[in-house]
Amino acid sequence: MFKKILIANRGEIALRVIRTCKEMGIKTVAVYSKADAESLHVRFADEAVCIGPAPSSESYLKMSNIIAAAEITNADAIHPGYGFLSENAKFSNLCEEHNIKFIGASGKMIDQMGDKANAKSTMIAAGVPCVPGSEGVIKDFEECEKLAVETGYPVMLKASAGGGGKGMRAVWKSEDLKDAWDSARQESKAAFGNDDMYMEKLIEEPRHIEIQVVGDSFGKACHLSERDCSVQRRHQKLTEETPSPFMTDELRDKMGEAAVKAAEFIGYEGAGTVEFLVDKHRNFYFMEMNTRIQVEHPITEEVVNYDLIREQILVAAGVPISGKNYYPQLHSIECRINAEDPHNNFRPAPGKITVLHTPGGHGVRMDTHVYAGYMIPPNYDSMIAKLIVTAQTREEAINKMKRALDEFVIEGVKTTIPFHRQLMDHPDYVSGNYTTKFMEDFEMKA
Structure with a gap:
């Protein structure tokens, strides 16, 4: 069993993990940004390390700072909670490279299921029912038009790297497809640095x-x-x-x-x-x-x-x-x-x-x-x-x-x-x- 777990998160989920670790007799390390210095997860962990300023890009998403915090405190595992780096394949692999157990999916599994187009093709292979639509990323608008007709309106365009509703567009008729395609790709590129799209049948009353x-x-x-x-x-x-x-x-x-x-x-x-x-x-x-x-x-x-x-x-x-x-x-x-x-x-x-x-x-x-x-x-x-x-x-x-x-x-x-x-x-x-x-x-x- 692990001797010490670093929680690479904040707020209620960090506190939630700390509670279970204490009940299991496992030492805990909290990491925190300067904005979270007074947060309860910092107070109740056995040790706490400041990993950067308030912006999450400079603290809770800064992989090198989190790995360094784990190494200086001799943590043998990292629990990522939810959000932040919890579904980041690179971070999971980085933990493995540093002989720190990532309490979550392997980088390979995250890659397989984190990209929605990949996940869908994997589930089709597994025999799990999937929404009718594209089997992977749509290569261009011509293919998008053809697929929309085959699938049948209404359809839903989705960003392959998406989440939180970004890069999603419901399209009810063919005249609206081009505008939806352009705006969804633009939003996806801005949010995820990736404008790959896939399409699904829009499920009514879901x-x-x-x-x-x-x-x-x-x-x-x-x-x-x-x-x-x-x-x-x-x-x-x-x-x-x-x-x-x-x-x-x-x-x-x-x-x-x-x-x-x-x-x-x-x-x-x-x-x-x-x-x-x-x-x-x-x-x-x-x-x-x-x-x-x-x-x-x-x-x-x-x-x-x-x-x-x-x-x-x-x-x-x-x-x-x-x-x-x-x-x-x-x-x-x-x-x-x-x-x-x-x-x-x-x-x-x-x-x-x-x-x-x-x-x-x-x-x-x-x-x-x-x-x-x-x-x-x-x-x-x-x-x-x-x-x-x-x-x-x-x-x-x-x-x-x-x-x-x-x-x-x-x-x-x-x-x-x-x-x-x-x-x-x-x-x-x-x-x-x-x-x-x-x-x-x-x-x-x-």
Whole structure:
């Protein structure tokens, strides 16, 4: 087992990893930018190393500084959390070159699944259902036009190196294709330094449902059932739940089997998520695979009583998994609490938290790194907390979330708490009748 793990991340996920490491008797090293000097992950780690100024390009994305921090503290493994370098093949390979275990996918696996066009062709070879469309990168606009006709409108253009909704365009008719092609490539080039595009059939009334998988170094994988992540704004998830209100036992078995097949086909090692689009007829299609821990992993942990961070560490240390699949015994909902103003188009609202009271009680979990007096820096993602509730039924979980949100007091900055409170009363959410288009018609009340 590892003696010391460096956490190459910040905020609540860094704190989350530190907690499990302490429970396993493993020493921890926090890295931090100058903007995060007062963050809780710095305080609670056994050691902390400043790796640069506030911009992430000069700190949390600076591979040489992170490797140097691991070497000077004698860390024998690095946990990358999510975001930043968690799905960076070069960083995974660099850790290997320096004899430091990367607690995540190998560089080869990240390359295989991180590029969406590559991932799709790999999944077709594995026999996993994929959305109809191009089998790889589209070479030019002529091919794009031809494919759109073959696939049938509406279609979705996507950046091969994309993420977070960048470089994506829905096209409903042929006259709009050229403008969409040009603007998507331009946006992709600016965001990722790569303008490769691929095309998929646009799935109407889709649900975004993902399957949590864990694979070991012996070629075995298992699944831990689904999470429904369909409530999104600009392709960014706002809340997640498990089990999905749209799920049936038969569909869960089919999707779980497909996700395990995907993981075992590539010899996947570690915790990962296979993401699917599911249409209104419950046909499901592979969308992408995230080769890291997900923001929303706590709801899975709550319904199957399983520490995913612990499992990541064990698998990285060469421990085999049990191989059995896990099914939800309870219902869990997560609300991402962001420092944003939901009454002002979710505008980011960094600043100083003057008052903080977090909710508690049976079945309430808070994953956060903030406290009263904490200054939220403007340099990073606006998520400041995750509020997770767990109950026997979905109805009980919604009522528990309402109560917890009413108890949650943050003053000094605007947050998305009022949005989540209104969401919990929305008839379409309460009935479980929502898709990825839900937010297009949602209006905040004053």
